[in-house]
Amino acid sequence: MKKHLLFGGLITVILLISGCSFLYEDTSESSQSEAVIDVSTAEEAWEITDFVAVNQDGEDVTNESLEGEWWLTKTIFTRCPTVCMVMTPNMAELQQALEEEEVDVRIVSFTVDPEFDTPERLKDYGEAYGANFETWDFLTGYTFEDINTLTLDSLKAPLQKIPEQNDIMHPTRFYLVNPDGQIVRMYSGESSFDLDVTVDDIKSVVNQ
Numbered sequence: 001m002k003k004h005l006l007f008g009g010l011i012t013v014i015l016l017i018s019g020c021s022f023l024y025e026d027t028s029e030s031s032q033s034e035a036v037i038d039v040s041t042a043e044e045a046w047e048i049t050d051f052v053a054v055n056q057d058g059e060d061v062t063n064e065s066l067e068g069e070w071w072l073t074k075t076i077f078t079r080c081p082t083v084c085m086v087m088t089p090n091m092a093e094l095q096q097a098l099e100e101e102e103v104d105v106r107i108v109s110f111t112v113d114p115e116f117d118t119p120e121r122l123k124d125y126g127e128a129y130g131a132n133f134e135t136w137d138f139l140t141g142y143t144f145e146d147i148n149t150l151t152l153d154s155l156k157a158p159l160q161k162i163p164e165q166n167d168i169m170h171p172t173r174f175y176l177v178n179p180d181g182q183i184v185r186m187y188s189g190e191s192s193f194d195l196d197v198t199v200d201d202i203k204s205v206v207n208q
Helices: 084-100 119-128 144-154 196-208
Strands: 012-013 024-025 036-038 052-054 059-061 071-076 107-113 136-141 160-162 165-171 173-177 181-187
Touching: 036 107, 036 196, 071 084, 084 119, 084 173, 084 196, 107 144, 173 196, 181 196
Parallel strands: 071 107, 107 136
Antiparallel strands: 012 024, 036 181, 052 059, 071 173, 160 165, 173 181
């Protein structure tokens, strides 16, 4: 996998010690709002690195199988005690809104707790939030080291286990990936999530 890239002040990653969260501070003039960060103007393409996983139905999903599609991605885990309980409902709301607007975008959620999160647990988790599995994959089937490398190289943030709290600190952004496997947008997935702004921006990017 590719080495961690620095994007000349495009973003600064600030680690929060309060559990299960990262805050991304945007320093780019191209940011449309707090809810949207445009990373398509980075000097080097911000690419999703290679991965092999299985979804909630035990089906193989890889970066190659997603080529040619627009997709949104985020990190979660089923026993997350904090931000996932906000992020996943927000993504479920976003999925429904995109379907209503007939925007063809898949959703891919990577668990950061693969040893615990089996396909069966992920299916129960998705069902609890009303996910439409036709266009939403919940992925596992790799090691913690694999997903830590993926988030570091692809999402520009490391994971951190906090055993005493049964917690794992992980990114809270939603990332829009283009058909070439490059991340072109980041969206607030937690407290600053704005459904209308996010839907409008995704529509404009996908349909341009």
